[in-house]
């Protein structure tokens with residue numbers, strides 16, 4: 001697909017020799033917009049027969065999809081709109097030719113782009129220092145991509161050139177491959193040797209192109225991994241130095257497989273390529289560049305308040321570590337390294353004050369009496385009168401931005417249904433269905449019963465009644481004055497078991513004792529039998 005917006009159907013490929021025949025007219029170029037044939041805009045003649053050239057704007061495909069690269073694309077690399085044209089030559093449309101991106105007026109044929117159709121293992125391709133991560137990424141004609149192997153450097157060998165150019169749809173050389181070295185092949189004699197880099201003093205870092213950039217004055221050991229019993233490897237270099245210390249490592253655990261080249265106090269003239277060639281003639285190389293690179297000193301940077309850091313320096317390869325005090329969250333990278341580009345690998349992080357999710361109480365039963373949603377602070381709750389809490393009344397904001405406990409809930413306090421005393425009844429119940437706090441009930445006792453205890457009780461905040469229910473005690477009424485006699489004792493009320501003694505007035509007597517036993521007050525509040533009557537003496 002050549003154009004995202006407009007394409008021309010009638011491009012002519014056969015008549016490039018350009019035999020210009022004015023007399024032969026071209027057919028309508030059949031403009032399509034996004035793949036659909038469109039009618040020419042009003043104002044443009046629909047008759048193309050009189051035209052010898054059609055100009056249009058076209059959008060060339062973007063060299064890289066925005067999300068296909070490691071970092072954000074800069075706007076200049078986006079698919080840009082250009083002016084293109086086709087020409088009527090000998091009755092056929094030729095082209096298109098497009099103006100250069102900068103609009104310098106020269107029309108040139110569009111040459112084909114290249115597409116990255118596969119990723120080979122351990123190979124990293126990049127375009128303008130940005131790593132290509134998406135398949136089918138388009139690279140425009142005359143653009144160059146660079147190839148290197150995955151880090152650590154020296155563990156894979158790149159077979160082929162590290163720069164590949166797109167020339168009218170074809171790469172100038174095949175995309176190279178990364179071959180595993182002895183570290184991955186059980187020290188096979190047929191693999192290129194692994195080269196490990198050690199920097200016991202000073203600093204170094206790998207740049208975008210896979211080159212090792214070393215700070216001047218560093219000490220560097222390049223270790224070529226090869227089994228000693230297979231023979232001695234050989235170190236060669238392109239730097240200007242005459243000699244380097246080379247030889248098998250001395251330590252017992254390394255002397256049979258590490259053939260070392262040491263560079264003490266690296267200087268500018270140590271820049272070059274270092275190659276280890278095995279006794280089999282198979283080699284692997286590392287490119288080294290000495291550069292006095294400094295990143296911006298951390299203290300001179302605009303750091304977020306509260307941010308603490310620990311830095312050994314701001315030279316190439318040096319790392320600064322950050323942290324935030326308790327109650328703050330570190331947002332960003334906790335460590336940054338000074339890159340060969342002279343930039344820190346990331347901007348310094350920020351310390352964000354820890355806050356817990358805001359609490360909005362929309363329940364009238366729950367009342368917030370204290371609230372601060374920052375780290376270490378509390379939200380304290382209570383329940384409205386008549387409600388009781390389930391959960392913690394005080395919750396704390398923790399370092400991970402969460403509350404220590406859930407927000408409590410309030411439930412209505414209810415008292416159990418009141419116990420109605422035996423032989424008694426309720427005369428008033430202010431909330432017969434739900435005995436909420438403050439509900440009052442009043443009791444009464446049935447006739448022939450006397451109340452012992454409080455006649456009313458109230459539901460308290462503890463969910464219990466303020467008083468235990470009263471007791472209805474049976475009682476017998478004063479039976480009245482017997483004719484011609486008196487009763488002893490004389491009371492308004494008599495308790496169960498109380499006996500009445502009757503004395504007759506002078507001249508009167510009670511019937512025979514068998515017929516006139518004293519009445520007893522029974523448990524149901526009645527007398528065992530009626531009062532006996534005093535009868536005149538004369539009648540006995």
Ligand SMILES: *[C@@H]1O[C@H](CO)[C@@H](O)[C@H](O)[C@H]1NC(C)=O
Pocket residue numbers: 004005033034
């Ligand atoms: C053409 O297609 C592109 C991408 O799909 C879209 O953004 C644009 O709006 C389309 N233009 C028209 C005129 O339909």
Ligand SMILES: *[C@@H]1O[C@H](CO)[C@@H](O)[C@H](O)[C@H]1NC(C)=O
Pocket residue numbers: 135136
């Ligand atoms: C790449 O393009 C090929 C051919 O156009 C297509 O089959 C394939 O699905 C594409 N792959 C991706 C990842 O877009």
Ligand SMILES: *[C@@H]1O[C@H](CO)[C@@H](O)[C@H](O)[C@H]1NC(C)=O
Pocket residue numbers: 142
């Ligand atoms: C190819 O690119 C180089 C620079 O990258 C430029 O000097 C040269 O003119 C370009 N050639 C063409 C044919 O565009």
Ligand SMILES: *[C@@H]1O[C@H](CO)[C@@H](O)[C@H](O)[C@H]1NC(C)=O
Pocket residue numbers: 186
């Ligand atoms: C590695 O090579 C040694 C001999 O060179 C052999 O004894 C050993 O089995 C090999 N290990 C593997 C995992 O191939």
Ligand SMILES: *[C@@H]1O[C@H](CO)[C@@H](O)[C@H](O)[C@H]1NC(C)=O
Pocket residue numbers: 236275277281282283284
């Ligand atoms: C490494 O090996 C390749 C292929 O055998 C050879 O072309 C190249 O010259 C060697 N490089 C060095 C620095 O010896």
Ligand SMILES: *[C@@H]1O[C@H](CO)[C@@H](O)[C@H](O)[C@H]1NC(C)=O
Pocket residue numbers: 332333334335
């Ligand atoms: C540096 O920070 C990254 C996350 O940003 C982490 O994965 C890595 O372990 C840290 N390295 C060191 C040495 O602390």
Ligand SMILES: *[C@@H]1O[C@H](CO)[C@@H](O)[C@H](O)[C@H]1NC(C)=O
Pocket residue numbers: 371372373374377
């Ligand atoms: C919460 O506590 C922090 C730390 O003590 C204080 O700075 C902030 O002003 C408090 N916020 C409120 C709303 O009281």
Ligand SMILES: *[C@@H]1O[C@H](CO)[C@@H](O)[C@H](O)[C@H]1NC(C)=O
Pocket residue numbers: 460461462
């Ligand atoms: C609730 O119970 C507590 C302890 O059990 C007691 O101290 C308090 O007086 C009671 N309150 C009421 C209103 O009964």
